[in-house]
Amino acid sequence: MGLIRILPENLINKIAAGEVVERPASVVKELIENSIDAGADEVIIEILHGGKKLIRVSDNGIGMMREDAILAFERHATSKIYNEEGLRKIGTMGFRGEALPSIASVSKVLIVTSEKGSSSGTRIEIEGGKILVVSDTGPSPGTLVEIRDLFFNTPARLAFLKGDNTELSHIIGTVESEALGHPEISFTLKHNKKVILSLPKTNKSIERIHQIYGRGVVENLLEVRSGPLSENNRITLTGYISNPPFSRADRSLQAAFINKRPVRNSVISHAISEGYHTLMMKDRYSVAFLFLDIDNMEVDVNVHPAKREVRFRNPSLIHDIIAKSIRERFSEKTTEETFQIDREKIDLPGVKEAIERYMKRYERASLEEERQIDFGLPLRLKSTISKDFLHAFESYIIAVNKDSVMIIDQHAAHERILYEKLKKEKIEIQRLLVPETIELSKKESLLLAENLDKIKTLGLDVEDFGSNTFIIRSIPAILEREDPKGLLLDILAELEKGQGLSRTEEIERMKTRMACHGAIKASQPLNPGEMENLMEELKGTELSHTCPHGRPTMIKLRLSDLEKLFKRK
């Protein structure tokens, strides 16, 4: 007998599960997408212990008849495509016929379903991919799928799962992103019997965004819209983007949907950044919810087993549409706003013409500005010389002493100073006379609620006010000039990234973030006194040569280095 053999069906499914099912959230995603494909307009997701114990998804979709329900757990059994042609223009969320068998191979499944209009239903129990019982039951509205003890038969994968809260936060993320793509479906998420998300159906995506992220975000969004381009190119883009300076410290609030499917795609992320161009500060990210409607032939979703990635037939076209729509939204905005001011006040003859002339100038000005940036030189940043320092491009301080020239990055240096203060000194707390209220998304709320005590040790006294609203009562005194809300959001972003780290590590990272938030920015004008202070304080710090992120704070050129550079030695 040769060495090669065909793997048994069940083992194939287990291997496939490795690709499709990474953690409870992946199961939730597959089940929700099946419900969406079944035409449901109500989906209820119930979770116990971060989904490790139980995931139950029930819908009011078309359901299945007995034979189909059994077949659904066979590999490559799908009702969604029939031939190759179908694969080229996928219009449903699922199409591989792989999800249910893969999930079933690594868990204990119960499915109760009944075909719409039928007077009876079917109930199937499966364990580790083996069907245990198939029985008839009464009719039910749609389909209920229960997944218990995920990875019970693959201990290695089980060990890989994180704590309940981390898994839950992935699940919330999954439900939120599916829900954003499908505002016309109502979603309810319960964890350990408590309602976590309740998203009634609506016909507006902005309403759904509001349900998930609250007023704080929605207030700062602008609508974008573009297309269809032409008769045979029916790409349309709709969506909402943030109005700078409203921004986040990471991309967590950037979401793109292609034909309602949530996707990650580097072309899209890049196009967003490019659309904002200089409007976003370095290391800040806009908020963007973009919905692309595009011919199914134009996009390939069959790239990744979990369908997280897509490939465009014409990526540069997509890139341009997004970048251009965002860019235009802002040039439009400036003129619009100027108009607002003027129209309200001015209705004298001659003035209208003056405004028009001004607008023409404005358009020209913005073009010139762009060209300037293309040179890659920060031309608009001034350099100044005072008695002791040269301040180059409003970002670097250059000082000369006995034997060397020092170039100091003002942001990195200040960041280091603040970081050491936060680390070494007892944090002094300035209480706010007028406390700040902040409304967060459910996911952020949970994360924050869980970390209130940690954040408090950093001087941010935050109180949970219920229904995703929090009150900030104090901030660290050395950051008293900072905007408390922005500070809190930045810290949350850090917590989100650092999930699973130890408490000390987490606190370290939050301190780093706080230092970065409070530090003097690059391209910020400084007076000689401020520069002197900065240099003085930098001298006193321990690791004065690098910022807490490890970038250098200063570059030292010794006289001998200069001599080498000029080939005198």
Add this chain to the structure above:
Amino acid sequence: MKLSVSKDEIQEKLSNIQNIVEKRNTMPVLSHFLLSAGKKDSYIVATDLETALKEPLQVKVEKEGRLCIPARKLFEIVREVDGDLSFESTDEQWLRVKAGVSDFRLACLSANEFPAWPGMEEVENIVVEAKTLMDMIEKTIYSAGESDTRYTLNGLLFHIKPEEVRLTIVGTDGHRLASINKQIEGEVKDEKKMIVPRKAASELRRFLDGEVDKVKISMGRNHVLFSIGDVQFLTRLIEGTYPNYEQVIPVANEKKVSIGRDAFTKALRRVSIMSKERSNAIKFDLTEDVITLSSSSPDLGEARDEVVVDYKGDKLSVGFNARYLLDVIGVMTSERVILELQDPLSPVILKEEGDEDYRCVIMPMRI
């Protein structure tokens, strides 16, 4: 247009508008002011679309006319030349400026390009003493926010209640608050809450310490107009809700301390030398008849000082940002100031002795 004007007159009037005319070259006409020369009266107008100023100009008019003149350039010319000036323009593009044998030709814009003075609707008027208004702004503006994301804090609240003949002005940046309340003339039908931009309030001050003793405040829905004699100063209001300041001012602080303002200032200055950069933290230890102030900074060292006070009651230790305190007592004028405290976490009130109209609130610091 043809006219002559004294150097002092035009220099003074032009320096008044320098902060209003736009320096950034966004809308060219905004870097100009409008000169309107009439046989009956002549005046100049400047605006940045947020605020607008109209002030009379004493000139001898030979020929009437209106023209938009670049403010910065004319100001520079006026500063450099000797003696009185004469202006002449025959079209809408050039202005000839002469002083003695100096001769300039200045590119101008047509008067029609200048934005119209905003119309105001639903106006109600009150009258305040100029000195009083000046004092009220001085005593609140330092606590207003500067570029706060809570944009309503970047202004001063003018609050008038219908049943009272008084005006309250409030400034807060979320950490401290100052509120002052004074008698006015005139009444309002409904409660009025206007948020006047900080920059406008600050600019307004320069017109309040002249000879005119009364200011008429005309309040519209979107704008407020201050008429100080012949000078008209108008500003757009900040939209939005101002924090409920009355709720923030504590009413029942029990520990009342009276301190000599001078001694207090000096001690604060001395002790803050050793306080930490940025937070300016100072510790107060209040005991009968004396406050001990102290500060420390790990790299620098420590400081301690004492001020004799009038106080009978329990001991209390509380931390403050010294800068907040210095800001407050810096605008106070009374010989003694009153400090009203409750506990280390509750807001503290500062008052001038014998004056209940001016109240400053500071939040303590936990150190």
